[in-house]
Amino acid sequence: MRVLAIDTVTEMCSVALSVDGETIDRQDKAINRHSSIVLGMVEGLLEEAGVSLSQLDLIVNDVGPGSFTGIRIGMGVSQGLAYGADLPLLGVDALSVLAQGVPIENSKNILAAIDARMGQLYWAEFARPQGSPDLSGVLHLSDPDKINVTAQSIYGTGSGWDAYANLLQDRLNVSGYASDCFPLAIHALECAGRIPQSDWVVAGELMPLYLRNDVAKVSTKSPLNK
Amino acid sequence: MRVLGIESSCDDTGVALYDSQLGLLVHRLASQIDTHQKYGGVVPELAARDHIRSIIPLIDSVLNNAEHPTKKPDAIAYTAGPGLAGALLVGASVGKSLAMAWDIPSIGVHHMEGHLLAPMLEADTPEPPFVALLVSGGHTMLVDVEKIGRYTVLGQTLDDAAGEAFDKTAKLLGLPYPGGPAIAIAALNGSAERFHFPRPMTNRPGLDFSFSGLKTFARTTAQENQLDKQTIADIAYAFEDAVADTLAIKCKRALQKTGHKRLVIAGGVGANRRLREKIDALVNSLNAKAYYPRIEFCTDNGAMIAYAGYCRLRAMGTNETRDAKSLAFNIQARWPLDSLK
Numbered sequence: 001m002r003v004l005a006i007d008t009v010t011e012m013c014s015v016a017l018s019v020d021g022e023t024i025d026r027q028d029k030a031i032n033r034h035s036s037i038v039l040g041m042v043e044g045l046l047e048e049a050g051v052s053l054s055q056l057d058l059i060v061n062d063v064g065p066g067s068f069t070g071i072r073i074g075m076g077v078s079q080g081l082a083y084g085a086d087l088p089l090l091g092v093d094a095l096s097v098l099a100q101g102v103p104i105e106n107s108k109n110i111l112a113a114i115d116a117r118m119g120q121l122y123w124a125e126f127a128r129p130q131g132s133p134d135l136s137g138v139l140h141l142s143d144p145d146k147i148n149v150t151a152q153s154i155y156g157t158g159s160g161w162d163a164y165a166n167l168l169q170d171r172l173n174v175s176g177y178a179s180d181c182f183p184l185a186i187h188a189l190e191c192a193g194r195i196p197q198s199d200w201v202v203a204g205e206l207m208p209l210y211l212r213n214d215v216a217k218v219s220t221k222s223p224l225n226k
Numbered sequence: 227m228r229v230l231g232i233e234s235s236c237d238d239t240g241v242a243l244y245d246s247q248l249g250l251l252v253h254r255l256a257s258q259i260d261t262h263q264k265y266g267g268v269v270p271e272l273a274a275r276d277h278i279r280s281i282i283p284l285i286d287s288v289l290n291n292a293e294h295p296t297k298k299p300d301a302i303a304y305t306a307g308p309g310l311a312g313a314l315l316v317g318a319s320v321g322k323s324l325a326m327a328w329d330i331p332s333i334g335v336h337h338m339e340g341h342l343l344a345p346m347l348e349a350d351t352p353e354p355p356f357v358a359l360l361v362s363g364g365h366t367m368l369v370d371v372e373k374i375g376r377y378t379v380l381g382q383t384l385d386d387a388a389g390e391a392f393d394k395t396a397k398l399l400g401l402p403y404p405g406g407p408a409i410a411i412a413a414l415n416g417s418a419e420r421f422h423f424p425r426p427m428t429n430r431p432g433l434d435f436s437f438s439g440l441k442t443f444a445r446t447t448a449q450e451n452q453l454d455k456q457t458i459a460d461i462a463y464a465f466e467d468a469v470a471d472t473l474a475i476k477c478k479r480a481l482q483k484t485g486h487k488r489l490v491i492a493g494g495v496g497a498n499r500r501l502r503e504k505i506d507a508l509v510n511s512l513n514a515k516a517y518y519p520r521i522e523f524c525t526d527n528g529a530m531i532a533y534a535g536y537c538r539l540r541a542m543g544t545n546e547t548r549d550a551k552s553l554a555f556n557i558q559a560r561w562p563l564d565s566l567k
Contacts, residue, residue: 076319084327
């Protein structure tokens, strides 16, 4: 299997390429520069591995939640490449990718949280009796003081733990946390490995996962009374 | 050379194929009017969300058109600015990535250059030099086109674009979005006698525009009168007449200043019938000629981007061709037209 993964949903821009079990990747903490560098990073990986785009079997893309623009850059790039090279696509969510990156010795239960701005977090709880983390419940968008977990003790990961570590530690039994962790393409590859081929889609059918959908308000005020 | 054009700078996703031998082969548009209508204007985040949803299916339908099915074009042109950053990034990311996958050149096109060149897609094309009035929801400017690629902005709006003033005035009259067609329809039943709106900045020299005062004048008039159906029609008439008149007066000055005998009207407001009547009368009186793109190419579309991209690629030297192979897809939300070379 030859699989390319792209992750641009946070300030970290990353790509990874797996060729018959060998994985290489690139990471660049590139705030507002993703559009300048991501395709060059892909080209660099393909050259290093000595494969062409059309020789790939699949492109994996982190479809969010995260920065809206970041989500769309990743989707634009992965869909453009997949359509042009006639490849299938697989979308994975950013919180699962983030949880996948937590070292196995750190915890059996994980709270992955990405700063959603406006005083809120994208978050999800994962259980890992062994091997890979499994999502418990669903992905959430909420105020940090609305977070509830089922596990007795959790390990935190992601930028959500940067702004809200104290608040979360007051509310939850936290065994430790790492706030400077980002969803990475190399972990997206690992997530994709556990998803059946029946979930692969063609370019044009990849769906973004914004979670926040109330992005515009209809004004009820009469425009005459401004 | 066959060029795939992608437009996503505002609230229309447009895709087209232009062939240097055969001309325009196919063009398709995914309009977002339904998305933005209830907000009375374009919501940038919703625009970007619609673009990313529509763009690949639209490209697919254009390439697989019945008459000229095209597996892979020779080049890609996408709108790189000016416009809404999030919206522009959709077309740019898809355009560059397709170009990388197909190993073909790609180029970021200036949206307004696309509008300027849209009349070139018609049978009767204007030869430069000419004056162009670019008038839409995002822009109002007069441009001296000495030749393709060489533009001098003669004047532009200091505040609202004319199309924006149409939208805002329609909103306060309770008319639907987009405001241009809504006001034009309402104005058909309006009286020319009841209200008279000012012609902003026409009593002093210069080619700049200002439309925000006209919008305020419309609001004041609406507040001072019972807003019944006839009053709405009368205000719509007076407002439309004032905008069209103001644009025509400035076009006249621009033709006189440059000495050019050809006038191109481009952009969404260019579809307005009252404006066209006034422009036709004007060019007749000056022994000049007006050129209008077909109505569907007045508003945003992929065809003009494909054509402008083709012109740029054709004119490129070796140095610039490097940019067409670059993998960065930088966009410019603000991008002055006269900075083009």
